[in-house]
Amino acid sequence: MRNAPPGQRAAARGPGLRAVPVLALAALALAACDGADMVSQPKAKTWDRNGFFPQGRTMLQPVPGTVPRTVPNPPLPQPAAASAELLARGRERYGVFCTPCHGAAGYGDGIIVQRGYPRPPSLHAARLREAPAQAHYDVITNGRGSMLSYAAQVPPADRWAIVAYLRALQLSQDVAVASLPPDERARLAARATPGDPGTPDDRTEPADRAQPGDRAQPGDRAQPDRTGGARR
Numbered sequence: 001m002r003n004a005p006p007g008q009r010a011a012a013r014g015p016g017l018r019a020v021p022v023l024a025l026a027a028l029a030l031a032a033c034d035g036a037d038m039v040s041q042p043k044a045k046t047w048d049r050n051g052f053f054p055q056g057r058t059m060l061q062p063v064p065g066t067v068p069r070t071v072p073n074p075p076l077p078q079p080a081a082a083s084a085e086l087l088a089r090g091r092e093r094y095g096v097f098c099t100p101c102h103g104a105a106g107y108g109d110g111i112i113v114q115r116g117y118p119r120p121p122s123l124h125a126a127r128l129r130e131a132p133a134q135a136h137y138d139v140i141t142n143g144r145g146s147m148l149s150y151a152a153q154v155p156p157a158d159r160w161a162i163v164a165y166l167r168a169l170q171l172s173q174d175v176a177v178a179s180l181p182p183d184e185r186a187r188l189a190a191r192a193t194p195g196d197p198g199t200p201d202d203r204t205e206p207a208d209r210a211q212p213g214d215r216a217q218p219g220d221r222a223q224p225d226r227t228g229g230a231r232r
């Protein structure tokens with residue numbers, strides 16, 4: 001009918017023509033119903049006795065060991081022991097799936113965010129540093145707020161790898177100077193005099209680097225853009 005000339009198309013759309021096949025179908029359907037079989041079909045209701053099954057019941061229990069398609073609380077795959085391989089895998093997967101929003105260093109300034117996507121909280125916020133690994137695993141699995149679930153893209157073992165890397169990332173931005181090995185401490189001392197938040201060198205670094213005071217910001221949700229106009 002699509003290619004029919006306009007006149008015919010209008011006719012086809014008229015109520016009269018369209019009603020004909022509908023009526024014909026209805027008549028057929030009614031004709032089929034006058035057999036007694038269709039009027040009262042045998043059926044068993046949930047709680048009816050039922051001699052057909054050995055248990056004598058209509059509603060049967062699932063066989064032992066049946067796994068429902070939607071398991072409410074499936075056993076969680078346990079995290080693998082931390083290893084260099086696990087962290088490397090986590091870093092790579094984090095790079096693939098998380099950096100677009102959370103940024104390479106986890107400050108919530110990924111490329112999508114720079115283009116207007118809602119800014120995620122900094123992964124270095126105190127609340128997220130203190131949250132148990134399981135909570136981060138759950139966020140990847142189920143999503144949270146405006147973050148979608150990554151369960152389909154990231155299998156459980158990789159989720160743990162990402163969480164392990166996330167921990168390493170957090171540690172990298174939150175180390176007590178006293179806990180650094182002596183050579184690192186010496187390098188640090190050579191770069192900054194006590195009380196000086198940063199040498200000119202530091203200031204040219206990306207905004208992602210931790211600066212003194214970052215940790216104290218509540219929530220870390222809206223970090224001031226320390227690069228000023230540099231990003232535009």
Ligand code: HEC
Pocket residue numbers: 094097098099100101102112117118119120121123128136139140144145146147148150154162166
């Ligand atoms: C498309 C952007 C996007 C991607 C990709 C993304 N996230 Fe998120 N993430 C968000 C946003 C936005 C929030 C804040 C959600 C909210 O609270 O509404 C968030 C929140 C979080 C939180 C904090 C949850 C909390 O308790 O507040 C964690 C942890 C997290 N994401 C981890 C990850 C990891 C790990 C990945 C990679 C597997 C990832 N995200 C990928 C956007 C993203």
